[in-house]
Amino acid sequence: MSKIENAKAQTASLKGWKHSKAGLWLSIGTSAFSAIGIAKDVRKARGESDTLKLVNALVGAAALVTGTALLVRELRRLGDDDVLLG
Known part of the structure; x- marks a missing residue:
């Protein structure tokens, strides 16, 4: 197997x-x-007292919450597919 095939x-x-x-x-x-x-x-x-930095941090927090919610939803979907979990 070549290096390229191995990497793929x-x-x-x-x-x-x-x-x-x-x-x-x-x-x-x-x-x-x-x-x-x-x-x-x-x-x-x-x-x-920097409003722009505060808004930037809050937008980042919103993105983090949304991303975490998506990850939890995906984790639940994987759990639903698991035969052993019922």
């Missing part, structure tokens, strides 16, 4: 991993760490 096979397997339960949980955990950064941005913007 690895890429294909990683794409499937992204939609696995473990991949979704990892994404949710990453989102939790992002929330810490957004909270710091909000606090800093309030301290500086």
